[in-house]
Amino acid sequence: MDAFSLIVLVVAWLFALLYLPKYFKSWLSPLKLPPGPKPWPIIGNFNLLGPLPHQSLHQLSLKYGKTMQLHFGSYPVMVTSSLDMAKQILKTYDHMFASRPQTAAGKYTTYEYSDLAWAPYGPYWRQGRKIYLTELFSAKRLESYEYMRVEEMREFTRRLYRNCGKSIELKDYLSHYTLSIISRIVLGKKYFSASESEKEIVSLEEFQEMLDELFLLNGVLNIGDWIPWLDFLDLQGYVKRMKKLKVRFDKFHDHVIDEHNVRRKTTKNWQPKDMVDLLLQLADDPELEVKLTRDNMKGLTQDLIAGGTDTAATMGDWSMSELLKKPQLFKRVTDELDRVVGRERWVEEKDIPQLPYIEAIMKEAMRMHPSAVMLAPHLALQDCKVGGYDIPKGTRIFINTWSMGRDPDLWEDPEDFRPERFIGKGVDIKGHNFELLPFGSGRRMCPGYPLGTKMILVSLANMLHGFTWELPPGIKPEDVKRDEVFGLATQRKYPTVAVAKPRLPLHLYN
Numbered sequence: 001m002d003a004f005s006l007i008v009l010v011v012a013w014l015f016a017l018l019y020l021p022k023y024f025k026s027w028l029s030p031l032k033l034p035p036g037p038k039p040w041p042i043i044g045n046f047n048l049l050g051p052l053p054h055q056s057l058h059q060l061s062l063k064y065g066k067t068m069q070l071h072f073g074s075y076p077v078m079v080t081s082s083l084d085m086a087k088q089i090l091k092t093y094d095h096m097f098a099s100r101p102q103t104a105a106g107k108y109t110t111y112e113y114s115d116l117a118w119a120p121y122g123p124y125w126r127q128g129r130k131i132y133l134t135e136l137f138s139a140k141r142l143e144s145y146e147y148m149r150v151e152e153m154r155e156f157t158r159r160l161y162r163n164c165g166k167s168i169e170l171k172d173y174l175s176h177y178t179l180s181i182i183s184r185i186v187l188g189k190k191y192f193s194a195s196e197s198e199k200e201i202v203s204l205e206e207f208q209e210m211l212d213e214l215f216l217l218n219g220v221l222n223i224g225d226w227i228p229w230l231d232f233l234d235l236q237g238y239v240k241r242m243k244k245l246k247v248r249f250d251k252f253h254d255h256v257i258d259e260h261n262v263r264r265k266t267t268k269n270w271q272p273k274d275m276v277d278l279l280l281q282l283a284d285d286p287e288l289e290v291k292l293t294r295d296n297m298k299g300l301t302q303d304l305i306a307g308g309t310d311t312a313a314t315m316g317d318w319s320m321s322e323l324l325k326k327p328q329l330f331k332r333v334t335d336e337l338d339r340v341v342g343r344e345r346w347v348e349e350k351d352i353p354q355l356p357y358i359e360a361i362m363k364e365a366m367r368m369h370p371s372a373v374m375l376a377p378h379l380a381l382q383d384c385k386v387g388g389y390d391i392p393k394g395t396r397i398f399i400n401t402w403s404m405g406r407d408p409d410l411w412e413d414p415e416d417f418r419p420e421r422f423i424g425k426g427v428d429i430k431g432h433n434f435e436l437l438p439f440g441s442g443r444r445m446c447p448g449y450p451l452g453t454k455m456i457l458v459s460l461a462n463m464l465h466g467f468t469w470e471l472p473p474g475i476k477p478e479d480v481k482r483d484e485v486f487g488l489a490t491q492r493k494y495p496t497v498a499v500a501k502p503r504l505p506l507h508l509y510n
């Protein structure tokens with residue numbers, strides 16, 4: 001770093017240290033609200049930059065009520081954990097809240113909002129959503145990829161078997177499994193390699209690290225997003241990291257697209273085989289309302305890779321940690337698996353509808369540990385009145401699903417992991433039951449939920465069917481912590497470590 005940059009940096013930090021505390025204080029002063037029938041509970045003395053915003057907001061909601069307005073930086077923010085308010089925002093008035101705020105993460109890590117998750121509500125987003133739902137996630141398309149999921153599941157159980165008897169971190173295995181499936185479906189093959197010698201463009205370790213960085217940077221509270229005039233200072237250094245990450249992803253995407261293009265040009269009677277092929281084909285479609293550029297393709301591809309890997313792996317990890325914390329539940333699961341599947345084969349996707357207890361475990365994990373603890377931010381597109389509150393245009397809306405999952409008005413004994421509560425209850429996760437919204441609801445609901453749930457249920461079922469699980473020697477169930485790390489997908493702070501033993505005839509593990 002040269003002397004001038006150093007001086008600018010020191011001055012900027014001095015300024016931040018001296019001035020920002022005063023500014024933060026002024027953020028928290030009550031808002032001037034347009035007149036409305038219901039006064040907003042207005043919160044002061046609150047630090048959203050804390051490590052676990054959803055938990056801090058939960059504490060505040062116990063004091064101020066389930067719907068609160070904060071003034072954070074230059075923008076009004078509404079946080080709600082009210083079932084009724086969530087329903088009005090995501091269903092009744094969905095069209096008024098279907099956009100996203102613009103953030104540095106959207107700008108630098110998703111090719112100027114070229115993906116779906118950060119794209120503003122409008123023609124590009126509508127077209128992308130249609131492509132995802134009709135071309136990429138249609139029931140027919142998902143079925144055509146089933147053989148890949150089966151192959152990767154077998155590889156997953158073989159990896160677990162090779163490490164039976166050792167203490168292993170489950171998340172590593174789950175992430176490898178979800179990343180392998182998504183890569184094959186989206187990119188046609190695994191572009192990452194497990195060993196350095198076979199490396200084509202990126203090693204598994206590097207790719208996982210790029211995804212972790214992407215998740216972290218998309219979940220952080222970047223000061224410049226909230227106080228635009230401070231943006232240029234990049235006080236936390238996040239924007240610098242985003243730009244660096246973009247260069248790494250760019251190299252990866254260019255390699256993938258170029259390779260697909262060559263195959264397309266050199267193969268006789270070329271037919272699209274994966275999602276990148278489909279996007280390339282669509283990019284040449286003159287009928288398309290909004291032309292797809294190369295950057296658009298990169299953004300949309302990256303969304304699929306990022307959206308589908310860590311979320312599903314994290315849910316498997318939370319589910320297993322809760323079972324290890326309450327080992328008496330294992331018997332009920334294995335009784336169901338033995339009855340429905342028997343001990344002579346692995347669990348297949350077709351078995352899942354006959355395994356309600358496995359599904360109940362996943363739902364219970366999603367209730368207590370939703371992957372997106374506050375969904376993705378929604379943005380009020382116009383001044384509106386909802387639930388009796390006046391909501392100004394530009395308000396950022398956060399739906400605190402973490403808080404809703406622990407609400408004693410909605411759930412009996414919410415701190416108790418009890419899958420039974422879902423048996424025979426018909427509470428679904430498709431956005432109809434607003435007390436349980438792991439994938440959101442309405443226009444911006446997760447388009448990948450059919451694939452996400454398939455991956456979670458089948459991996460969980462096979463982990464429990466093929467292996468018995470114990471905590472490492474000396475660790476007791478009560479030692480398994482529930483601490484979290486806030487991010488785009490809220491992870492376990494401490495890895496779930498367990499020891500597996502085979503449960504099926506040995507020839508099945510080959």
Ligand code: HEM
Nearest residue numbers: 116117304307308311312371372376439440444446448452
């Ligand atoms: C357990 C697995 C998953 C969970 C818990 C999850 C959760 C979510 C949530 C909460 C949202 C935001 C909803 C809102 O804004 O109200 C979302 C959006 C999204 N998810 Fe997922 N997701 C999962 C799997 C997947 C998969 C497998 C993919 C794709 C391969 C995917 C792609 C996306 C995309 C593209 C969006 C943005 C949609 C939009 O803004 O229109 N997700 N997801």
